[in-house]
Amino acid sequence: MKVDTLYQTIALDLKKLIESRTYRPGEKLPSVRKLSNQWNVSIATIQSAYLELQSQGLIYSQPRAGFFVESAFSHLLPEPLLSSPANTFNDPGEGHLSTSLVDSLNFGPDLIPFGIATLDPNLFPISDLHRSLTRVSRRAGSEALVYDFVPGSIKLRQQLSKLCVRSGLCMPPEEFVLTNGAIEAFHVCLRAVAKTGDLIAVESPTYYGFLRAIQNMQMRPLEIPTHPREGIDLGCLNTLLKKHKVSSIMTVSNYSNPLGCTIPIDRKKDLVCMAKKFNVPIIENDIFGDLPHFGDRPSVCKAYDQDGMVLLCSSFSKTLSPGYRVGWTAPGKYKSRVEWLIHESTFASSTLMRLSIAEYLASSNYQKHLLNLRRHCASQVQQMSMIVSNHFPKGTRLTRPEGGFILWVEFPEKLNSFELHRLALAHKISITPGPVFSSQQQYQNCIRLSCGYPITSYLEQAIAKLGKLATQLISISTK
Numbered sequence: 001m002k003v004d005t006l007y008q009t010i011a012l013d014l015k016k017l018i019e020s021r022t023y024r025p026g027e028k029l030p031s032v033r034k035l036s037n038q039w040n041v042s043i044a045t046i047q048s049a050y051l052e053l054q055s056q057g058l059i060y061s062q063p064r065a066g067f068f069v070e071s072a073f074s075h076l077l078p079e080p081l082l083s084s085p086a087n088t089f090n091d092p093g094e095g096h097l098s099t100s101l102v103d104s105l106n107f108g109p110d111l112i113p114f115g116i117a118t119l120d121p122n123l124f125p126i127s128d129l130h131r132s133l134t135r136v137s138r139r140a141g142s143e144a145l146v147y148d149f150v151p152g153s154i155k156l157r158q159q160l161s162k163l164c165v166r167s168g169l170c171m172p173p174e175e176f177v178l179t180n181g182a183i184e185a186f187h188v189c190l191r192a193v194a195k196t197g198d199l200i201a202v203e204s205p206t207y208y209g210f211l212r213a214i215q216n217m218q219m220r221p222l223e224i225p226t227h228p229r230e231g232i233d234l235g236c237l238n239t240l241l242k243k244h245k246v247s248s249i250m251t252v253s254n255y256s257n258p259l260g261c262t263i264p265i266d267r268k269k270d271l272v273c274m275a276k277k278f279n280v281p282i283i284e285n286d287i288f289g290d291l292p293h294f295g296d297r298p299s300v301c302k303a304y305d306q307d308g309m310v311l312l313c314s315s316f317s318k319t320l321s322p323g324y325r326v327g328w329t330a331p332g333k334y335k336s337r338v339e340w341l342i343h344e345s346t347f348a349s350s351t352l353m354r355l356s357i358a359e360y361l362a363s364s365n366y367q368k369h370l371l372n373l374r375r376h377c378a379s380q381v382q383q384m385s386m387i388v389s390n391h392f393p394k395g396t397r398l399t400r401p402e403g404g405f406i407l408w409v410e411f412p413e414k415l416n417s418f419e420l421h422r423l424a425l426a427h428k429i430s431i432t433p434g435p436v437f438s439s440q441q442q443y444q445n446c447i448r449l450s451c452g453y454p455i456t457s458y459l460e461q462a463i464a465k466l467g468k469l470a471t472q473l474i475s476i477s478t479k
Helices: 006-019 032-039 043-055 126-145 154-167 181-193 208-216 234-243 265-278 332-345 351-362 365-391 417-426 457-477
Strands: 059-062 066-069 177-179 199-204 220-227 246-251 282-285 310-315 327-330 406-410 446-450
Touching: 006 043, 032 043, 043 059, 043 365, 059 365, 126 351, 154 327, 154 351, 177 181, 177 332, 181 208, 181 246, 181 282, 181 310, 181 327, 181 332, 199 208, 199 234, 208 220, 220 234, 234 246, 234 265, 246 265, 265 282, 310 332, 351 365, 365 406, 365 457, 417 446, 417 457
Parallel strands: 199 220, 199 246, 246 282, 282 310
Antiparallel strands: 059 066, 177 327, 310 327, 406 446
16 A cells, blocks of 8 residues: 555554454454544544545445454455457447437336436435525525526536636636536537547447437447556557547546546546647546545546646536536537537526535535545445455456446356346346447446445345346356
8 A cells, every 4th residue: 555644554554453363354443533532643534544444345334333344355356357349330320329228227216226326315415405595595586586598607617616626627617617417518518529420439338328429419439448447548549549530539537437447647647648649629527526435536637638628527416416407517628619509409507506506515515525425435335345245156357446336347258237137127126237338239248336325234135136146147158
């Protein structure tokens, strides 16, 4: 472990105690407050140290009980390798996503929600948001009832300007354009830089919503191999940019969906330089960036963009409320084009929700909420990882994301994930099959699991059941 800060030093000392079996598997660790007093450091420092150990699979947390030494750390499943998508692409508008594959995914309220990338609503600051909404409704008066025209509420854009400093950005409010969620931000940015028939370089696997948008706009996705830790393969991307005329590069640079990978800083800089060299804009989605499991929030590619080539998109759907539909983009030199496209399509948006988010962000509550939310995500991902490792079939591989709340599972090749999806639905369990994350129907033996809900005994039994179903399918295929 590289030691840069006090909490990492403490984490390293605790790790040595665990590895020497001073603290034994299953044993409860000292409370955060006790260690804080014992080592004369802040409670936040001890919490960060515990989160560091949690991210490494050495310990786990039990709600209202504390932290315990993990008994199965050595049995965590190995990670997937660099993906190997086919270097081909469909004709405009073609591809399996035009069929009912994505529509067949069932995210109903009666299902166990491993298939949808959303958090338990109880993890959001419901009371605080309601109070903000009430205050804004009283104070804003008629302002809250009129159209919010492009580029959107200056109050919210001012808060975004402050918030994005943590991402390595120093941009005035005038650089931001508000949207109806991150999906609209992505759509208008894509339309701003590309046209029918164009090639769009995408990480592989990538979020199926992006693939569907590319296809619906009659464009063609070009899948680039992606590493589950370090993101898009820049060597392969460079080769393909020399070979093909690509109109845009798409990336989820921090805690991507579905791999959970984060592009290291040096590689982010290299990606921006490559985009400048080939004059290809980058559409960067940072919707999970506020959810590191430990340490500081990672920077974005946009932070290293000096030429306006990066169109950054995000929203508050993963951290505050998906139902508010408040998103935004910082589209660089494409800002005028993006504003025109929004005006053409949606004309104006909900003023009250945007003012409410601005009101909430102006308080100190958002950073406190994020700290708590990050702890929940780290704990839930770690617990899910351990349960999957204990119950899924031999030969399975599993990602180890350092942020967000999504896991990518790679089964032995004998398993068909759509068949597993069908069987799981019969047991009221939703999962997302791997092929929907590829325009070429790659990843037939993979699934995405969401860790958005606290792991109860009921959910643990569902994961164990999923493991049994996968084992049965593999057994049948080998006969």
